[in-house]
Amino acid sequence: MHSLTFLGTSAGVPTRTRNVSALALQTQNSKAWTLFDCGEGTQHQILKSHLSAYHLSRIFITHLHGDHVYGLFGLLASKGMQRSPAPLEIYGPRGLKEMVRTVMRLSQLHLPFELHITEIGPGDRLQLEGFTLDVIPLSHSVTSYGFILAFDDTPGHLDTEKAKAAGIPEGPLYGRLKRGETVTLPDGRRFEGKDFLTPPTPGKRLALGGDNDEPMRFAPFAPFDLMVHEATYTQEDFDRLPRKFKHTTARQLGLAAQKMGLSKLILTHISPRYDTDGRILELLREVERVFDGEVEIAYDFMKIKF
Template sequence: MHTITFLGTSAGVPTRTRNVSALALQLENSKEWMLFDCGEGTQHRIMNTSLSAYHLSRIFITHLHGDHVYGLCGLLASKGMQRCESALEIYGPPGLRELLENVMHLSQLNLPFDLKIFEISEGTLLRYEGFKIDVVALSHSIVSFGFVISFDDRPGHFDAEKARSLGIPEGPLFARLKRGESITLPDGSTIEGSTLVGPPTRGKRIVIGGDNDAPLLFAPYAPFDLMIHEATYTQADFDRLPRKFLHTTAKQLSLAAEQMGVDHLILNHISPRYDKNDRISELLDEAKRYFSGKVDIAYDFMQIGV
């Protein structure tokens, strides 16, 4: 099972209990992990988990607002101090390369590992072993992206007992049958692997959204097992704002999630006003009025399995 750890769940500025945006995804049966956004102080949050910057392999930045990116250079410097030599990939919007290269040059940050910076755009498709990531352009005051992570289907259950009853010895022949291949036994009979393997299990699909006031932009990739998306305000608070910001409300997000067939919805990027006045329940209550699936509000160090 893959593990998601919320490292920062506040919008704009940190609070006493929430840091600014960052989220970790650790791959199943591996020390390797990936980071989505890196607000100021993210490396301090990492130090309070079982994660290690040494095993961080990829970073994905949704957009270049400070609460999503100001912790990046400090994290790179600390990773370098650990004498890590494996390459680190960073993906983000145009301007990311200029930002990093200027800070590294002016602060004389020399890294012992190869830093690979990729500037992404709408429609970018990233493929890795076991999963792929679609990049989705969002609606915000600055170029902002979301990431749809689709894990590969898992092979169906292999009926080892039936294979033994057919006289097939364990070992390489079992492995071939598990892959769905056909084998020929010494007596000349042929066994089709498909007769011993059940139907595949559909790979999970999750959404990690950047700042965005139009969650239905993810609809072409629906349905989703898990959607993590900002819900910065309740609808009533947003309606009272003298200046409107391009953020999503709990109502707006929940209506969209219901339409897209989301199984589990997690509200993230929470305005500090709800922490200061102990009003978190207002966001959750609003979401539950418009979404019939499982819904939670993210908090720092919250972990879920995928």
């Protein structure tokens, strides 16, 4: 199983219960993990979680607004103090390299590990350990990206009963069959591994959004098993704002998810105004009125497995 841990779910500023944006992805059978966005204080959130910055190997930044990136510098400095030797990859929009390198230069931050910063753009596809990641352009006041993660299929199991019935002796040959190899018995009979494997389990598809006011930008890439997207306000509150910011409302996100035929949606990047259970319910109800699938509102340290 893979898992997502929400390390920050507040929009713009932290509150007493929610920190600013950060989301951790752990993939099956790997200690190395991936972080999506790194708002200020993310390193404190990591310390309070089951995760360790030591094993953090990759960071994706959706956009350069402070509530998504200001935690990067403190996290880098602390990771450097841990003498973590493995290289760290950081991916994000144009300008990220200059931002990080400038802070490092001015504060004389020297890291004991290799730091690779890659500026990404729409249409980029990265083949990573366990999944493929596609970069899609979103609509926000600065360049902002969403990511489509397509996880590798889980190979089928060896049907040992079938192998026994075929007269293949137990032992190392079973390992070779499991890897899909062809095995030949001393009597000359040949068997193909694929004939003894149960069907593979298809890998899940995830949609992760940065800040965005057009959730339908994800539609060409649907379906997804899960979508995690900002829903900063209810429609009612948004309509009353004297100045509009480029964010999605709960209603707008619900309508988009319904159109895309999604089955599960998680709302995050919640405005600090929804600081009570009652107010959070307003967001939830607004989505539920227009979306038939399962909905959850993320909270800090919420962990989901998939």
